[in-house]
Amino acid sequence: MKVLHSLEDARALAGVALALGNFDGVHLGHRALFKEASEHGRPGALTFEPHPGKVLQPELAPRLITPLPRKLQLMEAAGLEVVVVLPFSLAFARTPARDFEALLFDRAGIRAVVVGRDYTYGAQRAGTVATLGEAALRRGAVVAVVEPLTVGGVVASSSRIREYILEGRVSAARALLGRPFDLDGVVVKGDGRGRSIGWPTANVDTHGELLPASGVYAVRVRTGEGWRGGAANIGTKPTFGGSAVTVEVHLLDWSGDLYGQEVRVEFLERLRPERRFASVSELTAQIQRDVEEARVVLARTSAVP
Numbered sequence: 355m356k357v358l359h360s361l362e363d364a365r366a367l368a369g370v371a372l373a374l375g376n377f378d379g380v381h382l383g384h385r386a387l388f389k390e391a392s393e394h395g396r397p398g399a400l401t402f403e404p405h406p407g408k409v410l411q412p413e414l415a416p417r418l419i420t421p422l423p424r425k426l427q428l429m430e431a432a433g434l435e436v437v438v439v440l441p442f443s444l445a446f447a448r449t450p451a452r453d454f455e456a457l458l459f460d461r462a463g464i465r466a467v468v469v470g471r472d473y474t475y476g477a478q479r480a481g482t483v484a485t486l487g488e489a490a491l492r493r494g495a496v497v498a499v500v501e502p503l504t505v506g507g508v509v510a511s512s513s514r515i516r517e518y519i520l521e522g523r524v525s526a527a528r529a530l531l532g533r534p535f536d537l538d539g540v541v542v543k544g545d546g547r548g549r550s551i552g553w554p555t556a557n558v559d560t561h562g563e564l565l566p567a568s569g570v571y572a573v574r575v576r577t578g579e580g581w582r583g584g585a586a587n588i589g590t591k592p593t594f595g596g597s598a599v600t601v602e603v604h605l606l607d608w609s610g611d612l613y614g615q616e617v618r619v620e621f622l623e624r625l626r627p628e629r630r631f632a633s634v635s636e637l638t639a640q641i642q643r644d645v646e647e648a649r650v651v652l653a654r655t656s657a658v659p
Contacts, residue, residue, distance in 0.1 A: 367463065373388055374469050526625065622652070
């Protein structure tokens with residue numbers, strides 16, 4: 355997949371049908387836009403970095419489901435041939451809608467654009483699906499509009515997926531993402547307490563902005579040796595009086611040293627909230643139950659085609 359940072363390379367964009375959007379999470383609704391783009395030419399997408407909300411209203415900006423490197427991986431896996439990542443700034447935000455139309459259709463020579471029903475663009479979001487369609491028509495181009503995709507009556511949207519993840523409802527998020535929510539990170543040294551009580555964990559310093567709610571989860575972890583099942587704890591370890599939020603993963607039936615390794619943690623199902631235990635023995639007994647429940651979830655998940 356070719357990644358561009360401007361719309362000036364008309365040769366690279368020849369024959370490309372561009373899906374327009376932020377595409378945070380690259381969920382099932384986004385993939386419906388990509389599929390539509392493939393019906394009109396070489397499938398591509400145009401997105402922005404950073405997320406416009408981080409520039410226009412940083413105090414209200416959403417925590418991203420997928421940082422840009424992960425988003426690009428998922429876009430490539432979805433079959434896109436070209437992704438244009440435009441730098442977003444306050445100056446760009448002031449671009450009139452008609453100038454954005456000219457950038458797309460005149461300077462870049464795009465002949466097909468794919469958008470969702472509520473897509474807006476340009477300064478003050480003055481551009482709409484209707485104005486984009488009129489601008490395309492005047493130039494002999496087309497605009498394809500894709501209706502929202504629903505799963506079980508719920509619209510697949512980045513905002514809804516964020517809500518699910520923040521609530522710990524990772525299985526609900528998975529239904530809209532079409533894949534498990536995941537976090538990439540590096541394994542760093544922790545306090546070693548897990549090993550001292552017989553349940554060694556990998557302490558993951560994540561690159562992601564968005565963490566699931568505190569609690570214990572059934573997970574899959576990709577290491578340099580492949581995928582392993584596990585149980586993860588997100589939280590402050592209140593039994594030991596902790597205060598910093600950490601992501602710690604116990605890999606099932608595995609021992610070794612992961613320090614310094616890049617790993618990916620996929621969250622399958624929340625097992626329980628985090629809580630304080632009266633004693634270490636009570637905690638270790640609960641961890642044993644958590645691990646057994648994680649095995650059940652992993653077996654059930656692997657059986658789903």
